[in-house]
């Protein structure tokens with residue numbers, strides 16, 4: 001998608017989206033190798049990514065807005081990604 005796809009009335013919301021995505025990617029790279037049973041196939045990798053982002057979506061926040069209570073903590077991302085990996089390992093989307 002192009003940058004202008006993330007504009008609302010000329011204001012970019014792209015960074016809000018990217019923050020969750022880049023954090024999930026960072027923790028996937030760090031945490032998946034800690035699970036010896038992970039098979040590194042595209043279905044499982046994409047499932048972990050989608051599952052993680054689905055849990056983070058309602059918590060999108062932006063600095064300086066009234067909805068911001070506290071910055072999303074690093075440990076929260078870690079917990080979400082770890083949980084998604086465990087869920088995918090328990091319930092693989094393929095034989």
Ligand SMILES: [Zn+2]
Pocket residue numbers: 039040041042043044045092094
């Ligand atoms: Zn797989």
